[in-house]
Amino acid sequence: MxxxxxxxxxxxxxxxxxxxxxxxxxxxxxxxxxxxxxxxxxxxxxxxxxxxxxxxxxxxxxLITDILLERADRVTQVIYPKDAAQIIINAGIGPGSRVAEAGVGSGFMTAMLAYYVRPNGRVYGYDKREDAISIARKNLEMLGLLDWVELKLRDVISDGFLERDLDAVILDMGDPWNAIPRATEALRFDGVLVVYVPTVNQVIKVLRAMSDYGYVDVRMFDVMVREWKTEPDEVRPQTWVNAHTGYILIGRRTLRPIAQPTK
Ligand SMILES: C[S@@+](CC[C@H](N)C(=O)[O-])C[C@H]1O[C@@H](n2cnc3c(N)ncnc32)[C@H](O)[C@@H]1O
Missing domain, CATH: 3.10.330.20 (Vcp-like ATPase; Chain A, domain 2)
Structure with missing residues (x-):
């Protein structure tokens, strides 16, 4: 065309x-x-x-990542493609998946989720900030991905998620451990919880909450991508690297009743 x-x-x-x-x-x-x-x-x-x-x-x-990185507006920290790719693969997200995300922030992760759940999946994006929802909507519209996303202005810690039996829930917010009870009630049994946090201090609180709410097969990793120069006469790593973005924690919900943490 x-x-x-x-x-x-x-x-x-x-x-x-x-x-x-x-x-x-x-x-x-x-x-x-x-x-x-x-x-x-x-x-x-x-x-x-x-x-x-x-x-x-x-x-x-x-590519979607070219438009996101170069043209999308940002009102928050965002999840970059290197981390989004690992989240999507390790959470088993694909065409037809039903996924919730909090917070939506600038809509970077939302866009990548929407791209991969097409044509028959759905992304439910939550944020408590009105400016985040409106920038995310603008970015998704620019990418032509709004048809696969429902954006909701809502505090997921106090008010929870509106969906049930979700395949995956992704938490990228300051205190995700406080949202784990709500994420758990929205997930299907054996559904995948993904938490993205930038600091180890947060990781410890998330791991405690995942254990309390009965998550199993819990894994954690961070993603290093080292770009190389591709000049045929000068093939070597680029001088500057992005040394850190965030930690990705992934676990599976079990049948443990959600109102009864283990400790
Ligand atoms: C780092 S940003 C998310 C970035 C987003 N994942 C992206 O890739 O563009 C964190 C967002 O979480 C939202 N947030 C924090 N606590 C929340 C809560 N309790 N309920 C809903 N959203 C919340 C904030 O308003 C903020 O927009």
Whole structure:
């Protein structure tokens, strides 16, 4: 399908990498010169366009992660794709999954969940902050993923989740241990609880609560991705790495009655 006005495109080459929304009549400036948006419209994705300085840049269909990282607004810390990928795989989330998430924050994790539960799954996203819900809605709309998401302005610790028998619940909030009783009542028996926290101090409280509420097969890991330079004449790790984002804790609900913690 050819490129249309209003599409997002990824422009790549010679040190250029940016996601642009194509607007008729506009000029796209890069460090390798300028291209006219009109020269992109009606071209096939994958086409090469010459800048006014003579560089060939590729015009590609952006991946969901390209749009998220480059174009989405942020009002909170977000879950990055490297962590989202591990959460999705290890929680067994796929087409048809019904998943709740608190908090939604800027909607980064929500977007990745929505992308993978399509076409017949559903994501129930909760946040107690109105600004977070509205930025998340805007980001999901931009990505075309809102059809798979229900966003709810609600405090999950005091008011709980509205769904039951969920396949997975994901908690990314300051005090997730306080939301574990509510997450547990929303999960199906043997459903997957995922908790994402940045500090070890939080990890300890989460592990205690998971044990109290009868979770089994509890695992914890963090994710290091080391990017490498891919210049054929200089293949080596990049100089700077992101050393830490967060810890991922995953466990399975059991039939233990939720009103009776073990300790
Ligand atoms: C770090 S952000 C979540 C980021 C999000 N996962 C993302 O990838 O964009 C934490 C969010 O949790 C929300 N939150 C904290 N406590 C909450 C509660 N009790 N109920 C609902 N949302 C809560 C906050 O308002 C905040 O927006």
């Amino acid at each position: 050819p490129i249309k006005e209003g599409d997002y495109v990824l422009i790549v080459g010679d040190g250029v990498r940016s996601v642009i929304k194509v607007a008729r009549g506009s000029r796209i400036s890069t460090i390798r010169g300028v291209i006219n948006a009109d020269d992109i419209i009606n071209q096939e994705y994958g086409t090469l366009i010459k800048t006014n300085l003579g560089y060939d840049l590729a015009v590609l269909r952006p």
